[in-house]
Amino acid sequence: MATTSDIKNGLCIELNNELFSVVEFLHVKPGKGGAFVRTKLRNMKTGKVIPHTFNSGVKINVQRVERRPYQFLYKDDMGYHFMHSETYEQIPIPEEIINAPALMKEGQNAEILFHADTETPLSCELPPFVELEVTYAEPGVKGDTATNTLKPATVETGATVNVPLFIEPGEKIKVDTRDGSYSERVK
Numbered sequence: 001m002a003t004t005s006d007i008k009n010g011l012c013i014e015l016n017n018e019l020f021s022v023v024e025f026l027h028v029k030p031g032k033g034g035a036f037v038r039t040k041l042r043n044m045k046t047g048k049v050i051p052h053t054f055n056s057g058v059k060i061n062v063q064r065v066e067r068r069p070y071q072f073l074y075k076d077d078m079g080y081h082f083m084h085s086e087t088y089e090q091i092p093i094p095e096e097i098i099n100a101p102a103l104m105k106e107g108q109n110a111e112i113l114f115h116a117d118t119e120t121p122l123s124c125e126l127p128p129f130v131e132l133e134v135t136y137a138e139p140g141v142k143g144d145t146a147t148n149t150l151k152p153a154t155v156e157t158g159a160t161v162n163v164p165l166f167i168e169p170g171e172k173i174k175v176d177t178r179d180g181s182y183s184e185r186v187k
Helices: none
Strands: 012-015 018-028 036-043 049-055 059-062 065-076 079-084 090-093 109-115 120-125 129-137 150-155 160-164 172-176 181-185
Touching (some): 150 172, 160 172
Antiparallel strands (some): 012 018, 018 036, 036 049, 065 079, 172 181
């Protein structure tokens, strides 16, 4: 068992029979009283971030998690189906644990975070940026570039992304999967 001195960003711990990931921490030594560690913990199931304070030297239950490379195959009523890139094992993943399901296309690579002891998937993360083709976009008005104006465009996965006026259907764009925003045009 580890103590509070082992806390670091990204560490996965068990607290109140739930798994949490450490988002940030701060060791505090006040002039009066004992030291403590103030943390922000992200619930691995719900994604909610909560503050929690540990007294210094308290034992914490560290959990082992593994990142594994997977490839998205298809979606059906059971969920999103992924194939392990090395063992070719296939597993269904529920939509709730995927960070950007609307931007995922067939053949897309992703990393799935597993709890090592129970072999349950905790989260599925796409790469930070994905390249998608624009299938539909309203024509931009010529000369309307005085401000940083955006227009909605539909990409090949069916998601809607706000893009600059010069983007036309058939062009490939790079989309940020963390917030679903337009990043740049792909040559």
